[in-house]
Amino acid sequence: MYDAIIFLYQILFSISLFILISTGLAVIFGMMKVINLAQGEFIMLGAYFALLGEVIGLPFILSVVLAMVGVGLFGVLVERLLIRFLYGRLTDTLLATWGLSLLMIGAVTTFLGPQVAGVSVETGRIAVGEVYSISVYNLYIILVAFAALASCWALWRYTTFGMIARAVMANPGMTSALGVDCHRYYMLTFGIGSAISGLAGAMLAPIVGTQPTMGGLYVAQAFVSVITGGELPFLGTLLAGGLFGTTNGVLSYAYSQVIGEIGVFLIAIVLLRFLPHGMTSQKGRS
Amino acid sequence: MKFSRRNFMKAASGALAYASAPSILATAGIAQEKPIVIGNILDQTGGLNIYSLQQIKTTAMAVDEINAAGGVVGRPLELVFYDSQSNNQLNAQYMTEALVRDEAVVVHGGVTSSAREVMRPIVSKFGGLYFYNSMYEGGVCDPRHVCPAMVPSQQLKPLVPHVVQNMGKRAYVLGADYLYPHTMGEWIKRYTEEAGGEVIQTEFFPLDVSNFASAITRIQAEKPDVVWSVLVGNAHNAFYRQYEATVGKDTIPLASCMFGIGREQTYLSADESAGIVNATSFHDGLETEAARVFLKNFRAYTGDESYVGDYGELGYRGVKLWALAAEKAGDPSADAVIEALPGTSFDAPGGKVTIDGQTNHAVMDIHLIRANREQGWDHLGTTEQLEPVDTQAVCSLGS
Numbered sequence: 001m002y003d004a005i006i007f008l009y010q011i012l013f014s015i016s017l018f019i020l021i022s023t024g025l026a027v028i029f030g031m032m033k034v035i036n037l038a039q040g041e042f043i044m045l046g047a048y049f050a051l052l053g054e055v056i057g058l059p060f061i062l063s064v065v066l067a068m069v070g071v072g073l074f075g076v077l078v079e080r081l082l083i084r085f086l087y088g089r090l091t092d093t094l095l096a097t098w099g100l101s102l103l104m105i106g107a108v109t110t111f112l113g114p115q116v117a118g119v120s121v122e123t124g125r126i127a128v129g130e131v132y133s134i135s136v137y138n139l140y141i142i143l144v145a146f147a148a149l150a151s152c153w154a155l156w157r158y159t160t161f162g163m164i165a166r167a168v169m170a171n172p173g174m175t176s177a178l179g180v181d182c183h184r185y186y187m188l189t190f191g192i193g194s195a196i197s198g199l200a201g202a203m204l205a206p207i208v209g210t211q212p213t214m215g216g217l218y219v220a221q222a223f224v225s226v227i228t229g230g231e232l233p234f235l236g237t238l239l240a241g242g243l244f245g246t247t248n249g250v251l252s253y254a255y256s257q258v259i260g261e262i263g264v265f266l267i268a269i270v271l272l273r274f275l276p277h278g279m280t281s282q283k284g285r286s
Numbered sequence: 287m288k289f290s291r292r293n294f295m296k297a298a299s300g301a302l303a304y305a306s307a308p309s310i311l312a313t314a315g316i317a318q319e320k321p322i323v324i325g326n327i328l329d330q331t332g333g334l335n336i337y338s339l340q341q342i343k344t345t346a347m348a349v350d351e352i353n354a355a356g357g358v359v360g361r362p363l364e365l366v367f368y369d370s371q372s373n374n375q376l377n378a379q380y381m382t383e384a385l386v387r388d389e390a391v392v393v394h395g396g397v398t399s400s401a402r403e404v405m406r407p408i409v410s411k412f413g414g415l416y417f418y419n420s421m422y423e424g425g426v427c428d429p430r431h432v433c434p435a436m437v438p439s440q441q442l443k444p445l446v447p448h449v450v451q452n453m454g455k456r457a458y459v460l461g462a463d464y465l466y467p468h469t470m471g472e473w474i475k476r477y478t479e480e481a482g483g484e485v486i487q488t489e490f491f492p493l494d495v496s497n498f499a500s501a502i503t504r505i506q507a508e509k510p511d512v513v514w515s516v517l518v519g520n521a522h523n524a525f526y527r528q529y530e531a532t533v534g535k536d537t538i539p540l541a542s543c544m545f546g547i548g549r550e551q552t553y554l555s556a557d558e559s560a561g562i563v564n565a566t567s568f569h570d571g572l573e574t575e576a577a578r579v580f581l582k583n584f585r586a587y588t589g590d591e592s593y594v595g596d597y598g599e600l601g602y603r604g605v606k607l608w609a610l611a612a613e614k615a616g617d618p619s620a621d622a623v624i625e626a627l628p629g630t631s632f633d634a635p636g637g638k639v640t641i642d643g644q645t646n647h648a649v650m651d652i653h654l655i656r657a658n659r660e661q662g663w664d665h666l667g668t669t670e671q672l673e674p675v676d677t678q679a680v681c682s683l684g685s
Contacts, residue, residue, distance in 0.1 A: 114335055120557075123531070125533075133532055133534075135528070137531055138531070207527055208496040208527070209520070211520050213520075217521065253504070257500060
């Protein structure tokens with residue numbers, strides 16, 4: 001019984017980590033088709049904002065808000081100064097955002113130092129039966145991950161902003177002709193995607209610490225989830241996160257972390273071989 | 287970083303030459319003599335710099351102290367520092383530069399075994415002398431290589447029986463997936479069994495793993511009495527946070543032969559680090575006269591109030607041991623110093639250190655320590671004058 005609870009918790013936590021680090025990219029890459037190789041560094045920046053919050057004495061929840069606002073504004077700045085000149089130029093975006101990621105790592109290393117720093121949140125743990133216990137903080141991560149994905153989905157599905165934003169992404173020429181300022185929607189969408197990445201970084205900081213090069217740990221997982229997810233970014237991220245999280249959770253629990261990661265990439269390769277446009281591909285439908 | 291009494295001289299290609307201030311040399315009466323060049327290659331930048339930053343300062347401090355006391359064989363020392371940037375390729379390049387261009391009679395430095403193995407053949411090729419001031423898996427047998435730091439048998443011999451007696455018999459070992467942690471895992475198993483315990487499981491992780499949730503669940507399912515960490519590097523620090531949040535050291539205690547070496551206790555919270563047991567050849571909480579003087583001089587010399595730790599002390603003891611051997615030989619050249627090294631002894635801040643002629647490793651005191659809530663260590667006891675028996679078993683220099 002308790003074994004089953006722990007097993008389910010493992011899988012759910014594993015899925016949540018995939019969703020948490022992928023949702024920001026789902027907005028930026030999935031919606032806007034901007035390949036942001038600095039995605040990992042946006043997460044890193046979020047972690048440093050959480051650290052800043054702790055240093056100036058904010059409660060953790062406000063530090064998380066600070067990280068969302070801070071990285072969101074940074075994203076808007078990046079969109080205005082860099083990305084907006086590169087829409088539709090795939091390889092140029094690739095190079096520019098890769099350069100941005102190096103610049104961000106370099107800047108944080110230079111100004112804040114290369115050392116690891118920690119953010120401490122005391123949330124306690126819950127006992128599950130005689131043997132097991134669960135960190136309460138991990139339950140928050142599960143909650144926040146699903147809430148972030150659901151809010152993004154709702155924002156794009158049910159609000160006027162979301163509807164116009166989708167129209168802009170689908171057909172900018174037509175939408176522009178109807179009197180919509182497309183640039184504004186690009187900017188805001190990029191900003192929201194960045195803010196979600198900042199949220200991910202802030203939530204991860206208490207369990208992994210902060211370090212300038214931490215982004216490299218997440219960027220591959222985020223891209224694998226979003227690309228495998230396919231054309232419907234949020235449903236796709238949910239499905240891909242669910243599949244990879246379950247695979248990783250089950251294999252890590254049964255064998256080891258290494259087998260878990262190998263499993264994820266194997267499944268991604270096989271999936272993309274047979275569904276080259278991802279799990280939510282609409283190609284081939286009539 | 288503040289080197290108040292020092293002149294900086296920017297040399298070509300990333301090397302920095304530190305000469306002691308002329309006034310120091312004049313007072314010591316050696317200002318007119320030809321300087322002896324000694325090299326130091328460490329990672330001031332990059333992912334491994336947590337192990338190097340204090341050692342860079344203590345090496346410079348040792349050189350300055352030696353100059354103030356009259357130099358070596360009546361000549362001043364000049365230290366040339368090279369930042370290897372956590373990149374083995376630069377270790378190789380700088381070792382060649384130090385020996386060939388700068389004509390260093392001895393080169394100190396290197397943190398990882400891979401950096402050492404890149405540099406050692408170059409030292410042999412040019413007939414130099416190399417001090418590797420870092421703990422490692424043991425077993426190097428090379429007359430031109432000197433290691434004044436702990437090898438596994440020295441660190442684990444006092445540590446493992448303490449853990450088995452005070453924390454429990456059934457151990458679960460976690461480590462990073464490369465040579466050093468694998469070797470340590472084998473030594474932990476052997477000493478645990480000798481002390482009447484058993485290792486029920488050993489698990490290794492790639493260096494970039496930062497999610498330990500499934501490993502922690504497996505630990506809970508196996509119910510060991512104690513968990514050993516031979517985890518290494520920045521990503522693996524996440525383990526200590528996640529372990530405290532999920533299991534807690536009050537439920538299953540932690541022992542480690544790595545925790546604290548990169549000064550981990552200074553950036554984890556008190557709850558996350560307090561109680562972890564380790565063994566080391568020096569720590570700042572050591573209440574001996576030599577340790578107090580060393581720390582006081584370090585504070586005055588650098589203006590740095592933070593934790594120094596054993597990697598800091600190792601650089602200091604390396605330079606001092608070399609200087610004593612060179613003085614004994616009456617000649618600072620590499621071959622003369624190698625002849626004089628066996629039996630050379632120095633009262634280091636961490637205790638008496640003697641070079642073992644059979645291995646060019648060192649006999650030293652090992653201190654049992656437990657992390658406290660003030661980012662430092664409580665002293666649990668000292669085992670005096672341990673021989674590097676594991677390396678002695680496979681090495682016999684000069685016979």
